[in-house]
Amino acid sequence: MVAPDVSPYDAVLLVSFGGPERPEDVVPFLENVTRGRNIPRDRLEAVGEHYFHFGGRSPINDQNRALVAAVREDLAGARIDLPVYWGNRNWHPFLAETIEQMRDDGVTRAACFVTSAYSSYSGCRQYREDLAAAVDGLDGAPQLDRLRHFFHHPGFVESFVDATLAALADLPETARDGAHLVFVTHSIPERMNERSGPSGTEGGPALGGAYVAQHRSVVAEVTDRVRQETGRRHPSHLVYCSRSGPPEVPWLEPDINDHLETLGKSGVPGVVIVPIGFVSDHMEVVWDLDTEAISTANGLALPVARASTPGIDPRFVAVVRDLLIERAAAERGERPERVTVGGLPPTADRCPIGCCPNPRGPVPALGGVG
Ligand SMILES: CC1=C(CCC(=O)O)c2cc3nc(cc4[nH]c(cc5[nH]c(cc1n2)c(C)c5CCC(=O)O)c(CCC(=O)O)c4C)C(CCC(=O)O)=C3C
Numbered sequence: 001m002v003a004p005d006v007s008p009y010d011a012v013l014l015v016s017f018g019g020p021e022r023p024e025d026v027v028p029f030l031e032n033v034t035r036g037r038n039i040p041r042d043r044l045e046a047v048g049e050h051y052f053h054f055g056g057r058s059p060i061n062d063q064n065r066a067l068v069a070a071v072r073e074d075l076a077g078a079r080i081d082l083p084v085y086w087g088n089r090n091w092h093p094f095l096a097e098t099i100e101q102m103r104d105d106g107v108t109r110a111a112c113f114v115t116s117a118y119s120s121y122s123g124c125r126q127y128r129e130d131l132a133a134a135v136d137g138l139d140g141a142p143q144l145d146r147l148r149h150f151f152h153h154p155g156f157v158e159s160f161v162d163a164t165l166a167a168l169a170d171l172p173e174t175a176r177d178g179a180h181l182v183f184v185t186h187s188i189p190e191r192m193n194e195r196s197g198p199s200g201t202e203g204g205p206a207l208g209g210a211y212v213a214q215h216r217s218v219v220a221e222v223t224d225r226v227r228q229e230t231g232r233r234h235p236s237h238l239v240y241c242s243r244s245g246p247p248e249v250p251w252l253e254p255d256i257n258d259h260l261e262t263l264g265k266s267g268v269p270g271v272v273i274v275p276i277g278f279v280s281d282h283m284e285v286v287w288d289l290d291t292e293a294i295s296t297a298n299g300l301a302l303p304v305a306r307a308s309t310p311g312i313d314p315r316f317v318a319v320v321r322d323l324l325i326e327r328a329a330a331e332r333g334e335r336p337e338r339v340t341v342g343g344l345p346p347t348a349d350r351c352p353i354g355c356c357p358n359p360r361g362p363v364p365a366l367g368g369v370g
């Protein structure tokens with residue numbers, strides 16, 4: 001087997017959110033996340049309690065360590081000899097720490113895999129802004145290219161298909177055939193959704209709605225593939241969790257708990273919760289879904305099973321390799337095949353001007369056009 005050509009890249013950088021690892025980390029972490037945001041005090045205290053409930057340790061960093069190890073193994077298996085680094089927006093290892101290390105190691109150009117699947121300010125541009133801030137003023141910083149969105153990459157979607165089939169099999173037999181699929185993702189402000197994806201000009205009118213449109217596309221694709229496997233078209237719903245912000249600001253709805261209540265009261269025999277907004281079992285999954293939503297379903301005597309997140313599913317791990325090879329070819333001036341599933345085209349390698357704008361006004365961001 002010939003090693004794939006990954007020039008001009010000499011490193012991979014996994015870019016993630018970060019989370020606290022000890023009780024003393026929780027408050028400073030939350031301060032990092034919410035600086036300049038208008039998050040009510042009682043919401044912050046509640047979220048702090050979720051972290052303390054799990055000993056002050058978020059699961060997310062260990063999940064990223066496992067993902068880094070899995071990506072290293074996957075690349076080595078494909079005879080790609082590139083170092084894999086990891087840096088976070090909101091906790092150690094911070095992006096600035098990691099990128100300085102990369103510079104010291106002689107890295108000149110890295111492909112960045114952001115562990116956030118969909119387009120929105122929170123899930124895309126905010127990462128690009130933090131990458132720009134991390135290299136700002138760093139002499140000899142490597143060039144950083146952000147790999148395209150992966151929500152419709154087959155490796156991501158197929159891991160949810162199998163996870164949904166496994167969760168259906170976990171339901172009691174009487175609940176299984178008529179079960180509804182409840183796809184869930186992180187709520188964001190309605191306005192942030194309206195402005196997500198490409199728009200005309202910086203600050204100009206949005207074409208908009210990419211966040212919800214991309215989720216709907218994944219819902220349709222997973223539902224259809226599950227039908228091909230089971231021979232049944234399970235009714236599907238897209239719902240939201242982890243609403244934050246002041247109560248007067250509208251966020252995407254319905255909330256998963258309200259929706260489970262509606263389904264339970266209408267006599268649905270069972271539900272599978274499919275967390276398509278999340279790549280691993282981090283805090284929103286273990287608290288908002290496995291603790292709160294499961295308890296809501298139990299209170300309704302509604303049989304429920306939660307599909308697993310991709311985590312280190314080999315198909316998901318291989319998405320990093322596939323997008324790296326694809327982007328490297330594109331940067332060499334070739335026209336690589338860009339695999340996707342469902343109805344939406346691949347998103348751009350470089351975000352267009354004005355996409356997913358910062359609600360607080362323009363800030364320098366990396367990985368865009370120009
Ligand atoms: C779209 C989206 C994703 C998915 C894309 C991606 O993966 O990035 C995501 C991921 C995550 N969000 C996380 C944690 C938090 N998010 C918060 C706040 C917020 N999230 C928002 C959106 C998103 N968030 C928004 C619009 C806010 C309001 C404040 C603001 O406008 O920025 C707050 C503050 C408290 C609160 O307000 O709830 C916390 C603690 C963690 C780590 C979990 C762990 O520790 O395991 C992860 C992976």
Ligand SMILES: [Fe+2]
Nearest residue numbers: 017122186242
């Ligand atoms: Fe969040």
